[in-house]
Amino acid sequence: MSGTETAIVVDEIPVPFKPGQTILEAALEAGVYIPHLCAHPEFAPHGSCKLCTVIVNGRNASACTLKAAAGQEIEVDTPDLHAYRRTLVQMLFVEGNHFCPGCEKSGNCQLQALAYDSEMMTPHFVEFYPHRPVDASHPDVLIDFNRCIQCELCVRASRDVDGKSIFALVGRGMASHIVVNSPSGKLGDTNFSVADKAAHVCPVGAILIKRVGYAVPIGERRYDLEAISEEASRCAGEEVR
Amino acid sequence: MSESAETPALPKVRIATTSLAGCFGCHMSFLDIDERILDLMKIAEFDRSPITDIKHCSPCDIALIEGGVCNAENAHVLREMRANAKILVAIGACAINGGLPAMRNRLDVGDILNEVYRDLDGVQSHVPNDPELPLLFDKVYPVNEVVRVDYFIPGCPPSADAIWKYLNDLILGRMPRLDHSLLHYD
Amino acid sequence: MSDTSEVVLQALERRRAEPTQLLQILREVQEELDWISPETTHSVAAGLGIPATQVESVVQFYSFLYEQPRGRYRILVSDNITDRMLGSLTLFEHMLKRLKLRRAEASADGAVSVDLTSCTGMCDQGPALLVNNRPVTRLTARRVDEICDLVRGDVPLAEWPADYFRVEDNIRRADALLGSRYEPGSGLRAAIALGRQGMLDEMKRSNLRGRGGAGFATAVKWESCRNAPGAERYIVCNADEGEPGTFKDRVLLTSFAERIFEGMAIAGFTVGAANGLLYLRGEYRYLLEPLEAKLESMRRDRRLGASICGAQGFDFDIEIHLGAGAYICGEESALIESLEGKPGKPRIRPPFPVTAGYLGKPTVVNNVETLVEATVVALQGGRIFAGHGTRHSAGTKILSVSGDCARPGIYEYPFGVRVEQVLKDCGAADVVAVQISGPSGICLTPDEFRRHIAFEDVPTAGAFMIFGKERDLFEVARNFTYFFAHESCGFCTPCRVGTTLMRDALDKIADGRGSRYEINELMRLAELLRRTSHCGLGQTAGNPVRDTWLKFRPAYERRLIRGDFDPAVDLDAALTRAREIAGRDDAGAHIGAEQ
Known part of the structure; x- marks a missing residue:
């Protein structure tokens, strides 16, 4: 097979792809990291967070939704895109209540890891400080909506994998928010289980499994030890070997 | 800081620090630079700071602000620091997004005061009204919502190494940056 | 009041109990019950065999579906800039006052609510409002008073004067x-x-x-x-x-x-x-x-x-x-x-x-x-x-002309017509700007009025809003930005958060508290939205601010504060020589640092 037929070019590096793969999938497999939040290898592309915005042959596109195709020249690591990504992360920070020092997920949180990766020193914008009550009604799982970034991974996992449709995104614009499908609106009144896929896909600290939060101390966690971009490249390399 | 220590011609960098609605944790972390403070003192001196106990800020080069802005006094102090400092640095989670104190932001400040003072059994039945006491704001605000902020050092607290690196960069005129090992929000 | 379950059952039956008809079912149910109660939500969900949250997601998405009681008379005043130019906001405030209401809240007796809504498409005969989705055009203070009386008298809509509901073609x-x-x-x-x-x-x-x-x-x-x-x-x-x-x-x-x-x-x-x-x-x-x-x-x-x-x-x-x-x-x-x-x-x-x-x-x-x-x-x-129109834009285009002109209405031209021709035909004088194709389109100033309506020059979906010399283009841009923030679906981060951040920055400027900092932020956000938004709404949401900042900059500048900037010159040092010559050193001979 000739290289050009089945390869895209990402920041001047040839990246092979299989038919049907998105730009993000192909790049990650080749160890070329493109930041992303709402994308997950086990779920269909969603395209809402826009962190994976890249330039494909001069046009802006979401790497997680656009299929790779021969002839694509893709820019990922440009100063402009880097700044956009940081601004998008800042928007997600001020939209919710993200107090990392008080969050069990700190160090394992993808939003935080991407903020580190984009050298975010401040959320920058005026804080919205929304009022979002915590749901601790379930015996094994806590939901802290303050940290929700509306990636809808829990919605997708519960509907498509668990077959329970326990979560839904409702509302419009800034009023959009996740709700729980039970008469009381509480997780404790659903048949949600800690074994559900939806209990394990939250990229931030919104859905937390109880009683394990500090099993690994702060400072020794996943993204404390390694930047999210470096981890992605290393994992791809190990898979190839 | 040896490079600048060898250029005695430069006047000493004047640094002011304060803790607003914070826990002094960032100051403690600053002091964790340990013996490096001796190097610092060769090229820097302190203005208003808990370290000097100077009460009011005079013109200085760098102001380090810990904590968010929760009451009127915080705002006066912050404005004085801003007015006097060439470079104002928000240091720590509370200064940057309100931090732990800002978790009260979803509550009504009147409810909070009533809960704390008025509803005490027998002991006291009114919210204190002494003009000496600074009034609380409705919310705890990040420093950058009250004055213009030039730089931010996140962390709860930032490590001594992070503060040291950042201060070095500032004093030596480099764009301050923290690499992955020094950049933490927790 | 009709029985909820009966009304829901009938709607389900009419719509074959198909989940794809959910929006239509809810709309029909609300026409009878005035709002979507939790009870309605649950019976619709049960009837369609879908989660109640799916029903909620639809109810909360569409502005005309209500999760709270909004009265038997639900009045929505059109809030397009053209309505505002005809005095809609004063009429809106007047109506709230007369009915002793707060915006979007039903009256204590549950009779009526009054709110604003996005453009209702009656710009050539505004100000306009919708009452239970029926348009009332050509509002005046007198007509508003009459409407308040009708509402207070509990007069059914069918008995309101037919003239209220007259909608002209105005071709x-x-x-x-x-x-x-x-x-x-x-x-x-x-x-x-x-x-x-x-x-x-x-x-x-x-x-x-x-x-x-x-x-x-x-x-x-x-x-x-x-x-x-x-x-x-x-x-x-x-x-x-x-x-x-x-x-x-x-x-x-x-x-x-x-x-x-x-x-x-x-x-x-x-x-x-x-x-x-x-x-x-x-x-x-x-x-x-x-x-x-x-x-x-x-x-x-x-x-x-x-x-x-x-x-x-x-x-x-x-x-x-x-x-x-x-x-x-x-x-x-x-x-x-x-x-x-x-x-x-x-x-x-x-x-x-x-x-x-x-x-x-x-x-x-x-x-x-x-x-x-x-x-x-x-x-x-x-x-x-x-053979009609231009080489790249065949045929004719229908324009919706509104704003400051003598004859607002519908104008059909072969593609290629110049903006100035349209302005002449509709009787517009002293025009400072024309907004073509709505908020997501482009703002043209007199030096551009010789441009052509055509895909290859000034493309348009049809809107042609005219602004005379008394108009404040900052407020136009702010109205448009509010519109985008209200209409953003919320799916993607840049549009969901960015349109609200832009709206807030404009409010700060309108409030007299904005500075160059806000202007820089607005331009940066407009560019981010254009580059990263999921669809055309977000990609164009920054256009009104960007266009008017370029073309009506003083309208912004006169609202900005003087402070919060650092002079490039040391002003006090720049007085040194004059101090020497004049031999002065008093306080007035110095410029202190800005407080």
Whole structure:
């Protein structure tokens, strides 16, 4: 097979792809990291967070939704895109209540890891400080909506994998928010289980499994030890070997 | 800081620090630079700071602000620091997004005061009204919502190494940056 | 008050208990019960066999569906800038005061609520409002007082003066489309005579481009849909005319409905689709019955249904779906989501609707005006059609003219008309700006009035809002930015958060507390939204601010504070020499640091 037929070019590096793969999938497999939040290898592309915005042959596109195709020249690591990504992360920070020092997920949180990766020193914008009550009604799982970034991974996992449709995104614009499908609106009144896929896909600290939060101390966690971009490249390399 | 220590011609960098609605944790972390403070003192001196106990800020080069802005006094102090400092640095989670104190932001400040003072059994039945006491704001605000902020050092607290690196960069005129090992929000 | 479960059951039955009809069911139920109570939500969910949260997601998405009681009279005052220029906000405040109401809250007796809503498409006869989705035009203080009395007297809408609800066409200039005589069925017969391939060939020759604004070649769309694999195909007419300042589709739907439906049938004939859907914006709910009656009469005439005009195998019928207050549904993939009974959030594209549209089937989505033009192409042939207008913009364009002019209304011109010609014809004087194609379009100033309305120069979906010399273009941009923040669907981060951040920055400036910092932020956000948003709404949401900052900068500057900037010069040092010469050193001879 000739290289050009089945390869895209990402920041001047040839990246092979299989038919049907998105730009993000192909790049990650080749160890070329493109930041992303709402994308997950086990779920269909969603395209809402826009962190994976890249330039494909001069046009802006979401790497997680656009299929790779021969002839694509893709820019990922440009100063402009880097700044956009940081601004998008800042928007997600001020939209919710993200107090990392008080969050069990700190160090394992993808939003935080991407903020580190984009050298975010401040959320920058005026804080919205929304009022979002915590749901601790379930015996094994806590939901802290303050940290929700509306990636809808829990919605997708519960509907498509668990077959329970326990979560839904409702509302419009800034009023959009996740709700729980039970008469009381509480997780404790659903048949949600800690074994559900939806209990394990939250990229931030919104859905937390109880009683394990500090099993690994702060400072020794996943993204404390390694930047999210470096981890992605290393994992791809190990898979190839 | 040896490079600048060898250029005695430069006047000493004047640094002011304060803790607003914070826990002094960032100051403690600053002091964790340990013996490096001796190097610092060769090229820097302190203005208003808990370290000097100077009460009011005079013109200085760098102001380090810990904590968010929760009451009127915080705002006066912050404005004085801003007015006097060439470079104002928000240091720590509370200064940057309100931090732990800002978790009260979803509550009504009147409810909070009533809960704390008025509803005490027998002991006291009114919210204190002494003009000496600074009034609380409705919310705890990040420093950058009250004055213009030039730089931010996140962390709860930032490590001594992070503060040291950042201060070095500032004093030596480099764009301050923290690499992955020094950049933490927790 | 009707019994909730009975009303829900009837609506479910009418809509075959299909989840794709969820929005229509909720709309119909609310017409009877005035709001969607938790009880209604649960019985609809149970009746359709879907989670209650799915019902909630629809109710909370559409502005015209209410989760809280909003009264038996639900009044929404149109809040387009053209309404404001006619004094709508004063009337709105007056109405709240007279009825002793707070915005969007039902009165204590549960009778009435008053709120603002996005442009209702009555810009040429505003200020306007909707009461239970029926438009009242030409509001005056007196008319508002009368309405308050009617509401307080609990007078049923049917007994309100008919003149309140009079909506004029105001066709001021007619050309090839609006000015031509049309014999019912003639377009259909012409298409049948041409045959399916022949009709497509004429469409190609016509160079007809979509009239919704984007200007995509209609024949290419039709051909792609025809060639897409699949047995079933759909023709969708986009009558979700939500762009503030546009109202030409309202006129077409009022007085040219048969031609719209025939255009849809011709499209169906050409691409091999038997089903048509017309998506009517909720603001035009009052047109539903006349349109249904028109469909019924066309079915009787064999102009819809099986074997149209006697042509074997030409089967086509049309169903009307109503929107419920969501501008985003004008975006074709969001419109399809809404047709499927879901919140109108734009899909990931590709795939495009021509291959995977309504229910995943190949679907053509065309603007109302485009479909009417298809009947012109069928009758005249493509070559004659292409002979009008400009080389890249064939045919005519209908403009919705409003704002500061003597004769607002509908103007049809061959493409290529200069902006200044339109201004002259509608009697506009002392114009400082024209906003073309609505908030998402472009703001033109007098030095640009010789430009042409055409896809290759100034493209437009039809809105043409005129601003005279007294107008404050900062407030225009702020009104438009509020609109985008209100209408953002919330799907993608940049648009969801960014439109609100822009709105807040403009409020700060309006408040006299903004500085250059806010201006820089606004420009940065506008660029981010343009580059990273999921759909056209977010990509264009920064246009009004960017355009007006470039062209009406002093309107911003006079609101900005002087402070919060560092002078490049040391002002006190710059006085040193003068101090020496004058021999002064008093306080007045120094400039201190800014406090």
